[in-house]
Amino acid sequence: MNNSIKMIIVLTSIALVSGVVLSGVSNWAAPHIESNRIAETEAAIYLVHNNARSYKKIETEFGKVYKVYDEEGIPIGYSIVSEGNGFQGKIRLMIGVDTALTKITAIEILEQVETPGLGSRITEDEFKNQFRNLSAQPSVNWVKGKTPEKPNEIEAITGATISSKSVCAIINDVLQKARIEKQSNKL
Amino acid sequence: MKKQISYWKEFSKGLWEINPTFKQVLGMCPTLAVTVSAINGVAMALATTFVLIFSSMLISTIRKLVPSQVRIAAYIVIIATFVTIADFVMKAKFPELSKALGPFVPLIVVNCVILGRAEAFASKNNPLRSLLDALGNGTGFLIALTLMGSIRELLGNRTIFGYQLLPESFQPLLIMILPAGAFITLGLMMGLANIYMNKKKKSEIDSVISKYKESKATFEESKA
Amino acid sequence: MSNLENQSVNLIPKLELSSSPHIHSRYTTQQVMWLVNLSLVPVIISAVIFFGLYQLIVIGVSCASAIISEAIVKKIRGAEITIYDGSAFLTGLLLGLIIPPNFSLTATAIGSAFAIIIGKELFGGLGYNIFNPALIGRAFLQAAYPVAMTTWSKPNFAVDTVTSATPLAAFKFDKIVTEIKPLIIGNVGGSIGETSALAIIIGGIFLIGIKIVNWRIPLSMILSLLFFSSIFWFIDPLKYPNPLFHLFSGGFLLGAFFMATDWVTSPYTSTGMWIYGLLISLIIVVIRLFGGLPEGVMYSILIMNAFVPLINKFTHPKIFGEGK
Numbered sequence: 001m002n003n004s005i006k007m008i009i010v011l012t013s014i015a016l017v018s019g020v021v022l023s024g025v026s027n028w029a030a031p032h033i034e035s036n037r038i039a040e041t042e043a044a045i046y047l048v049h050n051n052a053r054s055y056k057k058i059e060t061e062f063g064k065v066y067k068v069y070d071e072e073g074i075p076i077g078y079s080i081v082s083e084g085n086g087f088q089g090k091i092r093l094m095i096g097v098d099t100a101l102t103k104i105t106a107i108e109i110l111e112q113v114e115t116p117g118l119g120s121r122i123t124e125d126e127f128k129n130q131f132r133n134l135s136a137q138p139s140v141n142w143v144k145g146k147t148p149e150k151p152n153e154i155e156a157i158t159g160a161t162i163s164s165k166s167v168c169a170i171i172n173d174v175l176q177k178a179r180i181e182k183q184s185n186k187l
Numbered sequence: 188m189k190k191q192i193s194y195w196k197e198f199s200k201g202l203w204e205i206n207p208t209f210k211q212v213l214g215m216c217p218t219l220a221v222t223v224s225a226i227n228g229v230a231m232a233l234a235t236t237f238v239l240i241f242s243s244m245l246i247s248t249i250r251k252l253v254p255s256q257v258r259i260a261a262y263i264v265i266i267a268t269f270v271t272i273a274d275f276v277m278k279a280k281f282p283e284l285s286k287a288l289g290p291f292v293p294l295i296v297v298n299c300v301i302l303g304r305a306e307a308f309a310s311k312n313n314p315l316r317s318l319l320d321a322l323g324n325g326t327g328f329l330i331a332l333t334l335m336g337s338i339r340e341l342l343g344n345r346t347i348f349g350y351q352l353l354p355e356s357f358q359p360l361l362i363m364i365l366p367a368g369a370f371i372t373l374g375l376m377m378g379l380a381n382i383y384m385n386k387k388k389k390s391e392i393d394s395v396i397s398k399y400k401e402s403k404a405t406f407e408e409s410k411a
Numbered sequence: 412m413s414n415l416e417n418q419s420v421n422l423i424p425k426l427e428l429s430s431s432p433h434i435h436s437r438y439t440t441q442q443v444m445w446l447v448n449l450s451l452v453p454v455i456i457s458a459v460i461f462f463g464l465y466q467l468i469v470i471g472v473s474c475a476s477a478i479i480s481e482a483i484v485k486k487i488r489g490a491e492i493t494i495y496d497g498s499a500f501l502t503g504l505l506l507g508l509i510i511p512p513n514f515s516l517t518a519t520a521i522g523s524a525f526a527i528i529i530g531k532e533l534f535g536g537l538g539y540n541i542f543n544p545a546l547i548g549r550a551f552l553q554a555a556y557p558v559a560m561t562t563w564s565k566p567n568f569a570v571d572t573v574t575s576a577t578p579l580a581a582f583k584f585d586k587i588v589t590e591i592k593p594l595i596i597g598n599v600g601g602s603i604g605e606t607s608a609l610a611i612i613i614g615g616i617f618l619i620g621i622k623i624v625n626w627r628i629p630l631s632m633i634l635s636l637l638f639f640s641s642i643f644w645f646i647d648p649l650k651y652p653n654p655l656f657h658l659f660s661g662g663f664l665l666g667a668f669f670m671a672t673d674w675v676t677s678p679y680t681s682t683g684m685w686i687y688g689l690l691i692s693l694i695i696v697v698i699r700l701f702g703g704l705p706e707g708v709m710y711s712i713l714i715m716n717a718f719v720p721l722i723n724k725f726t727h728p729k730i731f732g733e734g735k
Contacts, residue, residue, distance in 0.1 A: 003254055003256075006254050007254045007256060007257045010252060010253055010254060010257065010261065011257050011260060011261060011264070014249075014261050014264050014265065015264055018264055018265070018267070018268040021268060021272070022268060022271055022272070025271070025272050025275050025276075026275060028275075028279075029275035029276065029278065029279040032278075032279030032280065033275070033278045033279050033282075036278070036279070036282040040282070087703070115365070115557070116223075116343075116361060116364050116365060117359070117361040117364075117557065117558075118361075118557050118558065158558060158562070159557055159558040159561050159562075161584065162703070358515065358517065358518060358556065358559075360521075360555040360556075361554065361555050361556065361557060362551060362554035362555040363555075365554055367554055368554075371529070378533070
């Protein structure tokens with residue numbers, strides 16, 4: 001009996017001390033972690049819109065959309081966060097589009113777990129730059145093994161067709177949803 | 188009561204004799220998973236060492252207060268506390284590194300090196316010895332992970348700590364930064380360590396045998 | 412102290428132990444290896460015809476690297492140098508035949524060295540290796556150089572409609588089913604020695620004829636492949652390719668005659684051979700139809716290699732009078 005009381009006391013006090021210490025550390029770290037996260041998001045928002053100076057966050061059914069404005073406060077487009085399945089796991093993208101949702105300004109890969117050296121090449125500039133000023137009308141298409149001819153085409157990475165395809169699919173999917181929202185004047 | 192070994196020995200045994208990776212074969216999950224680059228290996232080992240040192244010392248300090256039935260629970264709470272602290276600090280101050288190590292920082296809680304040292308050493312020895320033991324084991328872990336990270340980064344990406352060491356003409360072996368490469372590297376490193384140990388052991392046995400024969404010969408000579 | 416003396420005496424083995432293959436046959440291991448090498452000559456000729464003389468250099472580098480690695484490892488281990496028994500040559504030759512045409516020579520040499528050092532010698536050398544060394548080498552190259560390993564050259568007599576992609580990749584990604592005739596002759600994209608079904612069958616039948624290769628494994632693999640692929644073909648002939656396409660495309664025949672039949676890494680009981688072949692083909696069909704990769708012969712054989720000791724154990728014939 002005596003022993004079980006001792007067990008309870010010891011475990012409780014260890015847990016108590018641990019709780020106090022952790023809440024202290026958490027209080028100190030929380031603002032840092034939050035500011036890191038915001039800085040990261042902001043950097044990504046501006047990365048896909050070079051001329052943007054400020055942004056407004058819009059919560060939509062399909063995720064977060066950031067409406068971005070230039071120096072004079074005129075809306076110049078949207079930065080949309082979207083994710084979908086790649087070859088091995090989730091790919092999270094920041095997609096920059098113009099206000100009409102017809103032209104992509106740029107894209108940025110936020111997270112991916114594709115095969116190193118193959119699918120992970122979607123993070124390389126050579127691939128991402130193909131999306132600069134790419135037409136998304138009616139949708140983004142990909143070609144394999146040849147130079148793209150149409151304004152809405154990109155060339156898939158050799159050996160990583162599925163990852164390249166996934167990026168296009170994520171973009172097309174989210175743009176379609178965004179267009180519906182746009183029609184109902186929610187954006 | 189067994190003879191106490193020297194403080195230096197308490198520290199240095201973790202480097203090689205009971206090296207967590209090569210000898211105890213503990214903490215394999217982070218060893219295999221995060222060592223895609225040297226810097227990841229170092230960061231992981233440092234975080235583990237931090238937790239190891241503080242939890243070992245604390246556990247050693249309170250070792251006489253904790254009833255043996257709940258000792259594992261108590262150890263885990265203590266270890267988890269330090270891991271959470273390490274995780275928060277990394278997230279706040281080194282967000283890039285924390286992202287690279289991903290879920291493996293919280294998983295230090297279940298790293299067998301830490302619980303292993305707590306159970307096998309800290310719960311039976313005083314705080315000073317526990318500190319030295321933790322430092323030694325942490326350093327051993329650091330050496331192993333840095334070595335593995337360096338080899339894999341060099342062959343898989345031509346670089347070590349981000350500095351390019353192999354020429355452009357070297358085609359990087361992608362397998363080295365894939366999980367398969369981790370197993371191959373670890374296996375070969377352990378194999379080499381075993382070859383070295385076996386040679387050492389054999390030469391020790393040989394020297395004992397030759398000494399014995401020598402003394403026998405001199406003994407018989409004196410008898411004659 | 413005298414214990415120590417005894418211990419050192421005990422280190423000397425009293426019993427000669429050896430691992431499979433210890434099948435009694437009319438050939439020595441050395442003769443077998445060189446006969447298998449000889450049987451690959453038609454395949455090499457087909458490779459030269461369809462992909463050019465340069466492939467001889469690729470194959471040569473692969474063989475040379477295998478032999479040199481074997482010699483070096485044997486020297487380090489202090490074992491007898493057995494490079495003339497042809498087994499290292501065979502590993503190099505097989506590896507040279509299952510990599511893409513015009514493959515980088517450095518990478519070929521690395522893959523071949525890996526096959527011998529890690530795939531064979533680290534397990535103890537010939538007779539002790541669990542996995543087929545040539546396939547280990549290829550699996551390594553596949554993971555190390557994924558882009559180069561899936562970059563195919565057009566065959567020499569390609570008609571315009573033939574792309575450089577392998578027939579299996581063309582099917583997987585573009586739903587194009589290649590006709591059977593070019594598949595049999597070998598005028599399609601693919602690894603150096605895997606495209607010509609005809610050349611492989613000639614070599615395979617030669618090996619079966621001189622009783623080096625047991626006919627059960629290839630036959631079991633072929634029947635099983637036809638059976639499982641037919642099931643899917645009957646379900647939906649548009650979605651799944653026909654069984655003959657499965658049979659003659661990719662590395663299936665080369666695998667069935669030359670890889671899966673490796674003495675060391677295949678079962679030694681007759682029942683075991685049937686089970687082994689059946690399961691290899693089942694895995695091949697599953698990978699080809701539902702996997703992320705277009706081809707699965709290499710992984711299927713490697714997976715089943717791991718099961719060989721188990722198959723041997725379960726199909727081991729009962730000795731008369733032995734208890735249950």
